[in-house]
Amino acid sequence: MVRPRAQAAHGRSFGTQARVYNEVRPGYPDSALDLALTGWEPQWSGLRVCDLGGGTGILTRRLLARGADLIAVDPDTAALERNPAPTKIGTAEDTGLEAESLDLVTVAQAWHWFDEAKAAAEVARILRPGGRLLILINQLDVRVDWVLRLSRIMHAGDVYRPQYRPQPGNGLALTDRRLVEFTTELTVDGIVDLARTRSYWLRSNEKTRARIEANLREYFSVEHPVSGTVDLPYMCLAYLLERV
Known part of the structure; x- marks a missing residue:
């Protein structure tokens, strides 16, 4: 088990791979973003939004393009340089x-x-009455056998499953949810880069990193041969909560 302080430290280390992170991590499907406004009068244009844990800005860019009035908050200064x-x-x-x-x-x-x-208490504090929290979680779709094997080689740590429900309390209540299946196209080199953006890789030594890369390349040359690119299956778990 990762101790909370160590967990927080790992969560601030992605800026070291900011360029690669932007290139290989997938974006978020439109239907997952649209959950935020379900049954709500406000539209994206002019909506006051905080992208919390905004990092390099993969989601931030999408929200800005939709016209949101947005601020990105993150403890990782290197990541925010690209936001x-x-x-x-x-x-x-x-x-x-x-x-x-x-x-x-x-x-x-x-x-x-x-x-x-x-975090729930802080989000409830900064939201106006009736304001909303949208949680988006992209996961490798380990329901697919070859992706499950891939995730184990990468030590991907994708821990949430479709049955998961956030129940943070402290003034926030879950009101809706959505699961969106999608794929992203990557080469084998891109998948190796994807492994480089994972927390397991970032906290590993060079020997462990070399072993992971060798195992990935062997997997895609022997067990699951790939020529050119592969459509990597994901699922986006989207959860809508409201300040009560």
């Missing part, structure tokens, strides 16, 4: 943002790095 939005150094547990100043908080690929109860 196109106004940024603020902060954590999910202490954003430094004003109380009741936001319509929507988005958390993409970062919820598992937070202290859930403390």
Whole structure:
């Protein structure tokens, strides 16, 4: 088990691979983003949004393109250097943002790095009454046998399954959810780069990294041969919560 302090430290290390992260990590499907506005009068244009754990800006760019008035918050300064939005150094547990100043908080690929109860209390504090939290989690679709094997070689650590439901409490209640299946096209080199963006790789020594890369290349040359590119299956788990 990773201790909370060590877990937080791992969550701040992705900036070291910021360029690669942007190139090989998948974006988020439109239907997953659209969950944020389900049954809601506000539209994206002018919506006051915090992309919490915004990092290099994979989700941030999509939200800016939709017209959101957005600030990205993250403790990783190296990652934020690539984020196109106004940024603020902060954590999910202490954003430094004003109380009741936001319509929507988005958390993409970062919820598992937070202290859930403390983060929920902070999100509830900075949301206006009736404001929303959208949690997005892209997972390798390990329901597919060859992807399950791949994830084990990579030590991918994709721990959430479709049955998962966030229940943080502290003023936030789950109101809707959605599972969206999609694929992203990568070469074998791209999949090796994908492994380089994983927390297991980032905290491993060079010997372990070399072994992972060798195992990946052998897998795609022998067990699951690939010529050119492969469509890598993912599922996006989307959860909508509301400040109550």
